[in-house]
Amino acid sequence: MKKLSHLLLLMVLGQYLHAQQLLTNRTDKNSFPLVNGTAAAIYTDSTDDWLVNKVATLLQADVEKVTGKKPALIHNIADAPANVVIIGTCDRSRMLQSLRNSNKISYGDLNGKWETYRIQTLVKPFAHIEKALIIAGSDKRGAAYGTLELCKQIGVSPWYWWADVPARKQETLHVNSTARLSTPPTVKYRGIFINDEAPAFANWTKEKFGGFNHKVYEKMFELLLRLKGNFLWPAMWGNAFSDDDTLNPVIAHQWGIVVGSSHHEPMLRAHDEWRRYGKGPWNYVRNDSSLRDFWRKGIMRMQQHESIVTIGMRGDGDEPMTEGTATALLESIVKDQRQIISDVTGKPAAATPQLWALYKEVQDYYDKGMRVPDDVTLLLCDDNWGNIRKLPPAGAPSRGGGYGIYYHFDYVGDPRNYKWINTNNVARVWEQMHLAKAYGADRIWIVNVGDLKPMEFPISFFLDYAWNTNDLNEDNLRKYYTLWAGEQFGTAYATRIGDILRRFGQYAARRKPELLDAGTYSLTAYKEATRVLSEWETLLADAEAVYAAVPADHKDACFQLVLHPVKAFTIVHQLYHAVAMNRQYAAQHDTTANSWADKAKQLYISDSLLSIQYHQLAGGKWNHMMDQTHIGYTYWQQPASNSMPAVSYITRHQPAAITPDTPKDTLPYFSFAAAAYTNALHRGGIRWKVIPDIGRTGDGITTFPVTRSLPLNKNSPCLEYGFFSADTGKIAVSCYFSPTLDFTGGKGLKYAISVDNEAPVIVGLHENGDWNKWVADNVISRTTSFRLRQPGKHTIRYWMISAGIVLQQITASYGTLPASYLPPPATVNDHEHY
Ligand code: REL
Structure with missing residues (x-):
């Protein structure tokens, strides 16, 4: 049976x-x-x-x-x-x-x-x-x-x-x-980067394996192969793969794992090795011969081990080179590095796979004309927040080394570290990596996975998709959750758990937990805080129920893969909600504030108890894996320890008379889920397609093929959203998008918007934008004003110009809507509204 x-x-x-x-x-x-x-x-x-x-x-x-x-x-x-x-x-x-x-x-x-x-x-x-x-x-x-x-x-x-x-x-x-x-894999090198590995992974591996040695790496190699990966950038926070344990590269080679070093660690030498053995400054103008000696050792040590050598040079550590670094100098560094490769291997440099990562400021060198030889893979990068910065132009001539992508599921840096738990919506991962494939970036895909755990689900997704991009598309994406859940928990739980994973991915991607605080969601506008919290609490109830139902031998796995992430996120939301309630009542001198303060303290404790529960799983097997701090950030860098958000107690009950806030909520507005269009006009070989679950609150919609943009004309593809309004006058139309960047290297992606028969207004998605806000809020919104001239039926038209834009929601309102984190809830969710 x-x-x-x-x-x-x-x-x-x-x-x-x-x-x-x-x-x-x-x-x-x-x-x-x-x-x-x-x-x-x-x-x-x-x-x-x-x-x-x-x-x-x-x-x-x-x-x-x-x-x-x-x-x-x-x-x-x-x-x-x-x-x-x-x-x-x-x-x-x-x-x-x-x-x-x-x-x-x-x-x-x-x-x-x-x-x-x-x-x-x-x-x-x-x-x-x-x-x-x-x-x-x-x-x-x-x-x-x-x-x-x-x-x-x-x-x-x-x-x-x-x-x-x-x-x-x-x-x-x-x-x-x-x-x-089998068909050969779509992406030739498919890998993960263990990064930002302290405190969690580092403490864990120290306790369980004695450090980043071949015993722990062997476990990773096996996992990678089982997931059909073949490439690794090893841990490098104070760790040096080949120096810490000389068996590491030997055993990687036996396991068939291709090893490289991260974007700022050229020539297979870990950054920490320069700290250990480097002589003089990390500066090619002042210290070139010492650097060449240092790098030569990396290539000598490579021996016959299958590797991809990172070339180029950034500043010391993960820093830019000094201001004004000349392209000519960088080109000569690459030339010298390739000479070393050729001298040491006794073969032309092109015989050793190499990559040049266009990470952060390095992309500017490329954009200003710096080039590397044709056999080197150009590793294009995301913005550290899952939004690809650059892709080769559609139909660009092929290069010997091709193009690849360095992507992030975890990050340390602006606007805030996110390294505690999984916050990745795989629908967005699919959409971005699908773009990468469509534009020809398919030689190397490597993703920063932080501590590896708890990124199990997105890692599987990333490597499965890299293995065969034909397997997954916008129409079957939803099945992936169920299939993966079934592989871990069997048929009986596949649908339930798949659905929990799907909802989790969408909710968790709304805002990184490190960026949440008591003010994120509005207590008043659209009852936003309560609605968001109740979504989490419903999800938690579902996760608790499935955890209770799975057989005893599946409980540890279910805790790690399903219950823990949902519960951890829910507790953090409950905590900030309780703090917000406390502050609201305290401001009114209402002693109701006190029970909210007690509740917040209790929730703060629950958060650490949950980490302890994780650490005690399977006889303490995962002790330390949840050591990462995540409450109490004040700027991008993590605090040394979690800290309880401030709450206050009211000793004298003197509530102020409350002015009702309600008119704000009743301001007339229309809010359309992007997929709830009245008509989709597919034109000129371009089709509108829904990408399920990609939005912060629902599906998104974009055009296929993703490589075709079109100048605006009256026959451009468009979506129509109809509504009825008895009012007339100025109306603000806001469009909400996934934070796609202009990966074409142009001046920003564009769309157009019109109401009724007025001429469409062309809008620059990225004009005067604030990248920190886009990635923190995980959305780009743009507002355009129109005038409704008579009461009755109206039509908003959203016109496609640039490929790659993903629309999530459209709102139309008279006057300024009250501030909320998410757009006003959809008043129109389906096609039946007009
Ligand atoms: O996310 C990244 O790519 C960088 O922050 C890291 O590669 C970087 O090496 C950092 O961990 C420390 O140096």
Whole structure:
């Protein structure tokens, strides 16, 4: 029964994401019995790559976890029982070569491919073998991904260790007989950056592993491979990957993980190594020969380890170079670095993959004309807040090194650090990375994941999407939540938990918890604070209920992946709400303030108790992972410890007469959820499409293809929003957008807006804008005024000009609306309003 339900889940939900469905419950003469009473054996050539033999042991352990039956691991085919899994790389497995030479298999379709695998069943490959399941990799990672895909589909989550997800028990396992060939990954290098790792990850790893050594990295390498990633920028806050433990790069290479160093750590040398061993200033004009010696060591140490070398130079640490640094100097630095690469490797520099990260001010050098050789990947970056700053022009000539993206799920810097818990809405991640792919930035995708935990869900999303961008689109995005929930918790909970994750992503992205305070949401306008709080409390009730319902062995995983993030956010909202209520009553000399003060103090304690609960999970396995401070920020940098927001007590009850605030709320306004248009005019090959859940309160809408912009004309694509107004006069129309930047490098993205038959007004999305506010509020809003000339039916038209703009909401109001953080709640949510 369990087997049936798991398969149904994969079939119903998984078709788009796992086009290659491996398991079957309808056995036929060709399907492969991985476990049927007994377990098939697993064969590898002992001379095949280390990684092939390693993943064979992972499959062995996973089959045992799922079925209780441990497959034998063999290197001599004569030892095989009736059924055997054969794992190998095409070029190193003598077994695969001999099967091919005897025309039993063909793997021509793997030749020369990057990280590709073929899975097929063979009947009677040898006299003593009934059936063999062949997992052939075009290279070692291809073989690993094929094997680990099987591990995932039999019921072992990639997060089994990192989030304590139990294996889904099954008695039998049959692999279906259809041969499957994976497509090479869309993005060649797909990775994560462990960053901002103190205090949480650093304290945890010190206690559990003794530091950032190969023991903890090995856990990360396995996770990365199970998630079909292949690239890592290691932790660098006082840590130095290759210097802290010389086994780190060796073991990374064995695991097939390509290692680099972050955007400001050139030539595979950690920033902390300069602090440890550097001689003289980090200044190429004054100290070039010492810097070259320092860098040479990074390349010498690289040996044969697969790496991507960061080139270029920034200031010391994560700082810009000095004012006025000449492009010519930077170009000569790159030239010298490439000379070192070539000297040390004995090959042309172009034979070693390199990247140049256009991070922060470095992009300005590029924009002013600095260039690097064609084989170097240009790593374009977001603004540290998930909004891509620059993309290659659509249809730009291809470059040898291509383009990549450095993205953030966590950040230290302006306007505020966000490094406590997950605040990433994957709908926005999809939309931005889809833009990246559409504009050709697909050689490297690397994302800053902070402490790794608790970013489990967005990390899976990012790497799944990088693996195959064709799998996910605006129409099937919502299924991802359910599918991922099902992979961790099984069919029975997939829909419920998927829905919790979806709502969480949307609510959490409204504002980073580090930026929340008692004044964020209005207590008066639209009862905003109460409404937002009640959304969180409803979500918490759902998360508590599902946590109570999941089987005992899933509770730790459910706490980490579902309940904790929801509860942590809810408590913070409850805390700031209680503080706001306290301050409101205290201002009125009303002793009701006192119970709110007590409540706030209680909630402040609840916040730390929740972290303690996290730390005590699984016998203390995750102690310190929630050490990050998050209450009491006064500027961008984190406070040394949390601090209770100020509350006050009223000793003499002398409430002032309250002037009712109500007229503010009754000011006439119309508020349209973006997708609640009356008409969508798709024109000139451009279509309006809804991106579900991308907005702060709902869906968003944008145009496809995302690479096509159009000058405004009377036939431009537009959306119409109809409304009825008995009033006339001046009306302010506000549009609310996702904070997309002008990734085209132009003077700002544009749209146009009109009311009734008036000429459209062209609006610059970024004109006179305040980036700090956009990212803190996670929205850009623009207001344009019009005049309604007669009462009756009216139409707002929103015209497309630039591609890539995501509209979330439109409001129209007479006069100034009361201040609120979110736009006034939608008065119009569907198409039926006009
Ligand atoms: O988010 C970023 O990319 C930077 O803040 C970091 O890369 C940077 O290295 C910082 O952690 C410290 O140096």
